[in-house]
Amino acid sequence: MRYKIDKYNLSSISGLGEVARKNKTDKLEIEPAGNPDDSLCFSEVMELIYPLLDYEIYFPVWLVNFPFCAVAPDAVDHIKSGDFKGEKSKDCRGCVFNNNCSGFPKGYLKKFGEQEVCPAPDLPEEIMIEVEPKCNFSCRFCFNQISFARGGREIKGLSADYVKRIIDNVSKSGVGIIRFTGGEPMMRKDIFTLLRYAKGKGLETRLNTNGYLINRQTAKKLSGIVDNILLPIESSTDKKEALMTGVADSLKRKIKAIEWLKKEGVPVVRAGTVATKENISDFDQIAELIFSLPLDEWELYRPIPIGKKTDLTPYLINLLADKLIDLRKNSDRNVCIANAIPFCSIKDLNKLNAVSKGALYDDGYRRMAVDPRGFLKPHYFLDENVGRPTDILSGWQGDFMKKMRNLEFLPKECDGCPFVFKCRGGSRQIAKMVYGEYNKVDPLAINN
Numbered sequence: 303m304r305y306k307i308d309k310y311n312l313s314s315i316s317g318l319g320e321v322a323r324k325n326k327t328d329k330l331e332i333e334p335a336g337n338p339d340d341s342l343c344f345s346e347v348m349e350l351i352y353p354l355l356d357y358e359i360y361f362p363v364w365l366v367n368f369p370f371c372a373v374a375p376d377a378v379d380h381i382k383s384g385d386f387k388g389e390k391s392k393d394c395r396g397c398v399f400n401n402n403c404s405g406f407p408k409g410y411l412k413k414f415g416e417q418e419v420c421p422a423p424d425l426p427e428e429i430m431i432e433v434e435p436k437c438n439f440s441c442r443f444c445f446n447q448i449s450f451a452r453g454g455r456e457i458k459g460l461s462a463d464y465v466k467r468i469i470d471n472v473s474k475s476g477v478g479i480i481r482f483t484g485g486e487p488m489m490r491k492d493i494f495t496l497l498r499y500a501k502g503k504g505l506e507t508r509l510n511t512n513g514y515l516i517n518r519q520t521a522k523k524l525s526g527i528v529d530n531i532l533l534p535i536e537s538s539t540d541k542k543e544a545l546m547t548g549v550a551d552s553l554k555r556k557i558k559a560i561e562w563l564k565k566e567g568v569p570v571v572r573a574g575t576v577a578t579k580e581n582i583s584d585f586d587q588i589a590e591l592i593f594s595l596p597l598d599e600w601e602l603y604r605p606i607p608i609g610k611k612t613d614l615t616p617y618l619i620n621l622l623a624d625k626l627i628d629l630r631k632n633s634d635r636n637v638c639i640a641n642a643i644p645f646c647s648i649k650d651l652n653k654l655n656a657v658s659k660g661a662l663y664d665d666g667y668r669r670m671a672v673d674p675r676g677f678l679k680p681h682y683f684l685d686e687n688v689g690r691p692t693d694i695l696s697g698w699q700g701d702f703m704k705k706m707r708n709l710e711f712l713p714k715e716c717d718g719c720p721f722v723f724k725c726r727g728g729s730r731q732i733a734k735m736v737y738g739e740y741n742k743v744d745p746l747a748i749n750n
Contacts, residue, residue, distance in 0.1 A: 303327040304366075307351075308335035309342055315350045319357040330357065331382070333366040338409030344372035344418055355380055358656040359627045362720070369406050370399040371420040379660065379724035397421035402723070426698055428479035428508075428669045429472045430682065431691075433496065435459050435674040437486040439512050440548035441536070443576055445606040445683040446485065448735070450673040455485065459674045462492050466499055468672060468691045473503040475694050483510035483682075485674070488520070497527040506530070513559030514552060521562035530570040531563055538587035542580075557595060564596040572599040577622055577639065579613045585625045593635070601640040602626075606683050607732065614746060620648045626657040644728030644747035645721050652721075660724035665731055666706045670698065680706060684731040706730065711740040715747070 303322050307315065322330045332351060335341040355363050355377055364382040365373060373381060378399070388405030397403070399422055411419075436455045437446070450457065460468075472480050480500050487493050488511050500507050508530040516524075524531070533556055536546040543553035563571045573592055575581055581588060581602075592600050602622070605612060622639070629635050642661035645651040662668055666680025666688075673679060677687040678697045689697025697703065705711060709726065716727045727733070728744030736745045 303329065304331045304333065306333045306335055307342060307347060308337075308340035310340065312342065312347065312350075315347065316353070319354045323357060323360050327361055329362040329364065330354065331364045331366050332368075334368065334407050336407060338407065338413050341407055341410060341413065343414050344369070348372065348374075352377065356630075358652065359630055362652045362655065364720075367404045367407075369418075370403045371397070371422065372406075372418055375422070379655075379662070381723070382720065391416050391419040393419055393421050396423070398424040423476060424698075425476050426668060426670050426694070427477070428481060429468070429477055429694060430481040430483055430669060430671040431460070431465060431468060432484055432671065432673045432682070433460060433465055433482050433493070434485040434487050434490040436489055437484060437512075438489060438514055438549070439486065439552065441534075441546060443578065443605050443608070445608075447608050448606070449679075449683055449685050450675050450677070451485075457674055459485075459490070460672075460676065462496065464676075464691075465496055468694075469496070469500045469503055469505070471692050471694055473500075473505055477505075477694065479506045479508060481508035481510065486512055486515070488515040494523050494527065497524070501527045508532070511559075512547070512552070513556040514549065516555075516559035516562060518562050518566075521559070521566040521568070524563065525566040525568055528568060530572065531568055532572045532574055533560060535573045535575055535588070535592060536578075536581065538584055538591045542584075560595050560597060570598045571596070572601065573597050574640070575600070575602050576605050577602045577614070577618075578605055579618055582618050582622045582625075585622065589629065589637075600635075600637050602637070603641050604639065604643050604729070607735065612732075612745070614643075616648050616746075619643060619746070620650075620653070623648065623653045623657050627653065630657070642726065642729040642732075642744070644744040645725045646719075647728070647744075647746040651719075651725075655721050655724060660721075661726035661728060661730075662724060664729060665726070666703055667726065670694065670703075681731065706740075713741055713743045713747075715743055 305318060357363055363380055365380045366382050367386045368381050370378050383402055383404040386404050388407050389411055390405040394400050435457050497507050507528045509528050510532045513533045537543045540553045544550050560571055626637055629637055639658035642664045645654040664681055665684055671679045671682050672691040678689040678691045680686060688700050688702050711730050712727050716722050728747055730740045733742040733744050734740045
């Protein structure tokens with residue numbers, strides 16, 4: 303179903319999703335008017351269009367030939383740029399999306415001006431610092447085992463002065479978010495000092511913690527210096543959580559930590575769950591626990607194989623996607639898979655497109671990590687040292703990072719796939735772990 307938006311049909315946009323669903327369309331393509339006399343200002347219509355994107359649980363929804371800067375950052379994966387070449391401002395040359403963007407419809411900038419031209423800077427969105435190598439848990443699926451902790455956790459972490467130098471560089475570079483993780487960052491005695499220092503530099507501060515060391519007093523100290531906290535919940539019972547973490551009362555302590563953090567006014571407290579075979583089977587029970595807690599968000603993760611094997615199968619992936627879609631249909635819970643699973647690991651590619659963030663936050667596409675060895679890496683478990691942590695932008699603009707962002711490691715099997723912008727062939731790191739090269743097919747994709 304193709305729908306061209308112009309000044310004559312503005313009133314019918316809001317009902318478009320239901321019309322397409324009732325007609326059982328195989329896809330919905332929305333396109334701006336080609337004639338400038340009939341066109342509408344993007345800023346006037348996008349708020350009407352965004353609700354239509356929620357219909358992706360039924361069918362693919364594409365914004366055909368929309369300029370990237372007219373669309374919210376978390377919705378640009380819906381843009382489909384074909385052979386159409388519109389018009390661009392001179393400022394577009396500095397936009398990270400310039401090569402993929404079709405530009406504005408011809409005559410648009412003359413009619414409406416350039417106030418909507420908002421180039422996206424070529425910067426990472428976030429820098430993640432693994433400030434503490436040690437951990438008080440022993441989670442069997444922890445990906446530290448394929449990175450800095452490959453030989454154990456008894457390594458020296460980054461000094462406070464060095465972490466502050468990294469924070470200074472992140473702030474000066476224009477990156478807006480810094481995340482402290484580990485290991486377990488709460489084992490670091492100066493974690494409050496480092497968070498306060500980063501907050502003082504105007505950065506959004508995030509913290510990944512297992513929650514075990516958080517009590518009412520520490521929650522109070524974290525309030526005001528941390529904006530976003532992520533805690534892992536790996537099961538629905540104390541017994542199962544203990545088997546996952548190696549700590550007897552870990553789930554009980556996590557639940558108390560969540561309650562204290564929200565009582566003390568931490569803006570965002572999130573939970574993450576690794577989608578193991580057992581957790582997918584227990585999804586309903588885990589969801590019931592999650593939704594009983596004062597959490598702001600919940601996300602799931604593909605397990606990172608410590609060796610070359612994974613317990614995920616097309617059946618389990620399809621089952622998880624169905625559960626997430628049912629959750630979205632029957633409630634206002636927008637839960638997603640947050641890391642890379644190739645969409646073609648199941649038959650209905652749009653099903654995974656609808657319930658996942660694809661690979662957008664993996665492999666160095668939008669973020670970078672610093673580990674306790676002082677490595678600047680594309681991602682936590684992508685163990686390539688691409689530069690110095692005190693010179694983030696040089697690493698970001700290095701050859702390896704550019705090749706990754708330009709999809710030069712994309713397998714040839716992905717050519718022509720309409721979901722490639724978001725899926726990116728699944729995990730490039732796992733492809734290399736299993737087959738020895740970044741440009742190989744993700745091992746889950748070949749099961750389709």
